[in-house]
Amino acid sequence: MIFMRSAARAISLKSIIAWLPNECLYIILECLATPDLAAMCRTSRLLRNMGTQMLYRYVTICSEVQLERFLEGFWRGVAEKESPVRMIRLFVLEASAVRGHLIEAQGKKLTTILCNMSALEFIRLQPYSMDYSALFQKARFPALATFHGHLRTETAVAATDFLNRHSATLNSVTIINPYPIEFAPGLQRICLPGLRDVCTRPLLLELFDFNDVPLTKITFLTHASDADTSAASFANLRGVSTLQNVTVLSYGDRGQRLTLLHIIAANLPHVQNLTFTEMWRNRAPISHDDSNTIAAALEKFDALKVLEFRNAVGNPSDTVVRWGNACQSLQSIRLNGVTFERRETDWPVTKKRAVVNSDAEDHS
Template sequence: MAVLTRSRAAAEGARKSILRFPNEILYMVMECSSTSELWAICLTSKRLRSIATPMLYRNIHLHGAEQTVFFIRTMQSQPSESSESLLLHVQEFVIANDNALVGATPQIIDDLYSVVMKMSKLKHLLLSSKAFIHFTTLLRDSKFHRLQTFRYVLGPAESSEEFLKFLARHRATLTALWLDCEKPITFAQSIDLPLLHTYDGPSWVLKFLKNSVGSLRSVVLRFKEPDIDYRSPLKQLTNAHSLLTLEIVIVDITPRRLREPAILAAVAQSALYGFAFDDLMPMRQHLSRFTALSELRFAIFRRESVSAVNDDLPILDAWLRVCETLSMVHLDGVDWRLVDGAWIPSG
């Protein structure tokens, strides 16, 4: 006969008391649990495991080759037609880096494509790998009826036509687009994404998003040589009447090309060169085009003279006079916030 100690009896009583709740309540409780906590819950009872397991597969982030193979095997063991299949619970699928596909054979890639295309409730698809493997087949054959977020690395030898067709198939749901591209590509047609409110990618893509610019609320433009046309993308954004935040990242551009005052902001994402301090004031003429911009980020790496933080105040006041919605500015490592009509520094 098993003898229950006091601590074991207490644990057993707690487990039984939890199981008195209906599945709906248990689901709400587990919604607040971390991944490690969900793993622990899976070890307690069959009933709790049946609730927690689908939650573990809502967000799939592949970081390594071994993990990718294990994931494929797990998904292939699931009956795709069954309502209990884990494939039906995946809402976010992320290939975070190149390591997830290191040593992947053509068969592994084909199996991965097959698995992803069966994720009928997928909302977020983020393919960040810059490895030799292209996802053209996945772009050509997939259709996700709930897709909202898409991140993609478009290789120089990859078909931009399939990429455009993929976007076109998801125009009714897509709200956020991140794009990485090694060099400018000429698309055969404009990209019409009527619900798009977030864009992060090369500045030259904006001219192909001209039918979607009006709905944009958050934009990150990435400039790099040989692309040095600052004015055209900014002119395109003057039609973005709902724009709230604008960031510009400048990559691989020599210092002599950075004295162009048409650039509104630069973000310190890597070891970049910066603007001359005297270029800041003339930017007020460009800020006057924006009627809803609340946040502006600007990184300076070279000032022609050493300046105290308070020397930034005339610039901030000048910008505020032409862009009355401005309330937060990141300038040379300092966050300025507008509080009761006055600029307060922090950071």
């Protein structure tokens, strides 16, 4: 909309804002930092109604002080129809926000607030020590698409019921547990018809029903206690023809990584992208024997195009040629951030540097 100079002089700033289309105002508000957006919401009723939705769209709690203020601020009027709680689409509770256990009153407030987030699409609950039983039993999020959380023995039944309750909307699930876990016999399996992305430990695969699921990506978080990973856990993944990307974030030793590679090769020969990343300071060079072991596993893949190991090797060129000859479908090999690509007849020396994804390093 274009104003003549004379018209602009005659019209106040407030009137000009009222004349602008809402689409333009949304673009302007999206460019503001949180403090500026909060200040803008106090200038007029129009901007308050538009800006408040954006101000409370994403909520991340990183400290105990933030959690305390969140509970105090959102508890008042939580059940009201126009409560800001109903505008939250993304909620993240970091592990640093909870030290130990919440007191009973705090736990009840948090559960009540979460259960009233009717527009929630993404939720990540990091604190392992918290008891989420009440939330899993009561919560119903009509638009929930992504769930990240821990699974404990005592909450396994409630958690699986919660996930199955959102089977019509969930497409990305992360369920992890840093400790060994025992499940009650006859535990209901997690069935999500729209599931496309899973991040979990290998031993938790048996909880999922992957029949007729359009799964395209799976990430494994492996710990030292996963050393005895059994191929049986991967059996129900064999029929998932849509699975193309597999990533292994390892907190275990090198032998565990090689064992898991052979299991993946035997059960998922159709994957196209395979990445192994050692977490924390667990990285170690790939020895000549390990390189031969990896080459033997690569022979079992039918469609593998991209292979990545974030480890240094003694002689990268020889290793690349050995692996490329073992798997003829390979087109790209990345070693410690350096990318090698197949030519028509051979593999060239280093061609470019790959961008290392720092998000994987921060995964917990």
